Amino acid sequence: MSRSKFDAVIVGAGFAGMYMLHKLRQLGFSARVFEAGGGVGGTWYWNRYPGARCDVESIQYSYQFSDELEQEWDWSERYATQPEILRYAEHVADKFDLRRDIQFDTRVTAATFDEQEAQWVVETSDGAKTTTSFCIMATGCLSSTNTPKFEGIDSFAGERYHTGQWPHESVDFTGKRVGVIGTGSSAIQSIPLIAQQAAHLYVFQRTPHYTVPAHNAPLDPAYRKAVKANYAAIRRRAWQMPNGLDFELNQASALDATPEERRREYERRWEYGGVTYMGAYSDLLASQEANDTAAQFVRDKIRETVRDPKLAELLSPRYIIGCKRLCVDTDYWATFNRSNVTLVDVRETPITAITRAGIKVGDREYALDAIVFATGFDAMTGTLLRIDIRGAGGATLRDKWHDGPRAYLGLALAGFPNLFTITGPGSPSVLTNMLPSIEQHVEWIADCMRYLRERKLRRIEPLRDAEDAWVAHVSEVAGASLRSVCSSWYVGANVPGKARVFMPYIGGVPAYLRKCKEVVAKGYEGFALA
Numbered sequence: 380m381s382r383s384k385f386d387a388v389i390v391g392a393g394f395a396g397m398y399m400l401h402k403l404r405q406l407g408f409s410a411r412v413f414e415a416g417g418g419v420g421g422t423w424y425w426n427r428y429p430g431a432r433c434d435v436e437s438i439q440y441s442y443q444f445s446d447e448l449e450q451e452w453d454w455s456e457r458y459a460t461q462p463e464i465l466r467y468a469e470h471v472a473d474k475f476d477l478r479r480d481i482q483f484d485t486r487v488t489a490a491t492f493d494e495q496e497a498q499w500v501v502e503t504s505d506g507a508k509t510t511t512s513f514c515i516m517a518t519g520c521l522s523s524t525n526t527p528k529f530e531g532i533d534s535f536a537g538e539r540y541h542t543g544q545w546p547h548e549s550v551d552f553t554g555k556r557v558g559v560i561g562t563g564s565s566a567i568q569s570i571p572l573i574a575q576q577a578a579h580l581y582v583f584q585r586t587p588h589y590t591v592p593a594h595n596a597p598l599d600p601a602y603r604k605a606v607k608a609n610y611a612a613i614r615r616r617a618w619q620m621p622n623g624l625d626f627e628l629n630q631a632s633a634l635d636a637t638p639e640e641r642r643r644e645y646e647r648r649w650e651y652g653g654v655t656y657m658g659a660y661s662d663l664l665a666s667q668e669a670n671d672t673a674a675q676f677v678r679d680k681i682r683e684t685v686r687d688p689k690l691a692e693l694l695s696p697r698y699i700i701g702c703k704r705l706c707v708d709t710d711y712w713a714t715f716n717r718s719n720v721t722l723v724d725v726r727e728t729p730i731t732a733i734t735r736a737g738i739k740v741g742d743r744e745y746a747l748d749a750i751v752f753a754t755g756f757d758a759m760t761g762t763l764l765r766i767d768i769r770g771a772g773g774a775t776l777r778d779k780w781h782d783g784p785r786a787y788l789g790l791a792l793a794g795f796p797n798l799f800t801i802t803g804p805g806s807p808s809v810l811t812n813m814l815p816s817i818e819q820h821v822e823w824i825a826d827c828m829r830y831l832r833e834r835k836l837r838r839i840e841p842l843r844d845a846e847d848a849w850v851a852h853v854s855e856v857a858g859a860s861l862r863s864v865c866s867s868w869y870v871g872a873n874v875p876g877k878a879r880v881f882m883p884y885i886g887g888v889p890a891y892l893r894k895c896k897e898v899v900a901k902g903y904e905g906f907a908l909a
């Protein structure tokens with residue numbers, strides 16, 4: 380740990396940082412990882428709330444860089460729980476002996492580019508300064524929690540939790556009055572389990588979310604065996620899909636089907652479970668009329684499940700399905716039939732304040748023993764902007780991204796030489812299966828560093844024109860999708876004051892891969908090398 384000069388500093392030891400470290404080591408680069416948490420796993424280290432699972436099927440939400448790893452690891456369920464995914468991350472750290480180059484419990488506070496030496500000086504919470512040729516941000520897309528600044532928030536006398544920063548000790552809600560604020564993925568996973576424990580659960584809902592059943596189940600050993608025998612083919616098919624997932628995408632238009640055909644197709648996908656529901660037709664995110672048919676099917680399911688029609692209506696989303704990220708649940712709607720669960724609609728009358736005793740909505744105060752903030756994240760940019768990043772000429776990232784993130788391919792930033800972002804804004808990232816997207820970025824960055832080393836080049840940064848053109852392209856393709864039109868964290872709408880820009884690249888994995896390869900084939904087109 381005494382060394383303070385590296386080829387690369389990697390910020391974060393989630394799936395991105397871990398693989399980046401492994402890859403760079405293989406190429407003979409020296410690297411140090413700084414990780415704010417006490418262990419590896421990133422998202423899966425922090426998000427320990429009840430019911431936390433991945434909504435990408437476990438066999439696909441896994442690394443593919445090592446055949447041996449793929450073959451030796453057995454996922455126990457169709458959708459892995461947070462503890463199982465964390466065990467997987469720990470297994471990878473052990474298998475590839477990663478921990479010796481990771482400094483845990485250390486937050487990166489600043490990174491400054493030294494023009495003279497063409498290197499970064501990275502400052503950490505332990506007061507140390509580390510110099511490095513390359514600074515690689517493996518900081519995750521959903522890693523800075525968002526807690527709305529409710530009046531009186533610190534006066535609450537009970538227990539307070541955020542789903543994204545859940546305690547490591549188990550939390551017991553037995554006999555307690557619990558309030559959950561938010562109804563996104565984290566809330567939808569945790570509410571059914573909290574309801575089973577709590578004396579009473581109040582769900583504070585501003586916007587109802589669409590959710591489809593997971594139909595989670597243990598994985599049959601025969602199925603696991605078949606997957607392992609065919610892993611290469613599964614991965615190959617996934618790379619050809621817009622979201623990087625091997626799933627059945629119907630190329631037909633919803634509007635060409637009869638109502639009965641549509642109902643059958645939606646029902647079939649509902650019964651299968653998971654996000655493949657949105658693959659029912661090719662135009663669900665291109666045509667409002669097509670989208671309405673898929674949305675109405677879900678609303679009908681809510682009405683069938685929730686006994687009180689008024690409550691069913693309050694739980695029914697009215698916006699474009701798939702615009703906010705589609706949730707995947709186990710028993711979410713049915714939970715509202717329980718006598719110990721109350722939905723509090725805070726759309727018309729927002730939460731007024733948090734008091735010593737609980738949550739106040741208008742004139743009514745809900746007395747609570749615990750509040751769970753399931754209020755999401757300052758997505759994609761939040762974590763990077765919390766680090767004081769200064770590039771060439773002392774320019775700050777905060778200034779550069781004042782009106783929204785700008786990056787070339789979501790990988791690198793004009794004015795910030797030798798700095799890379801893994802799954803940064805402007806890359807497909809959060810619209811895809813994150814693990815393969817991470818692997819593709821890691822491999823692209825590692826190849827780039829090797830290319831520079833072979834040619835004795837010390838500096839790389841995007842040209843401003845290339846970055847501008849990519850940012851314009853990201854915005855143009857977003858504009859053609861219904862996904863960009865509603866208030867979601869994809870556009871920063873959940874954080875007051877955040878610039879409203881559709882941050883990920885929605886042009887699909889195959890188009891993005893082609894572009895990344897083309898840039899390399901043309902000698903790092905759009906980059907200045909020195």
Ligand code: N01
Nearest residue numbers: 432433434527561562563564565566585586704753754755
């Ligand atoms: O956060 P969210 P999340 N007053 O932003 C509400 C991934 N993920 O942690 O919709 C009242 O989706 C807000 O209301 P509204 C996944 O990518 C994956 O649940 O803004 N309410 C919303 O209901 C996911 O999309 C998995 O009106 C307020 C909620 O808080 C992403 O993480 C599991 C409020 C926030 O929902 C984020 O999910 C979990 C206020 N002032 C997460 N401010 C899986 O793989 C916010 N809200 C399964």
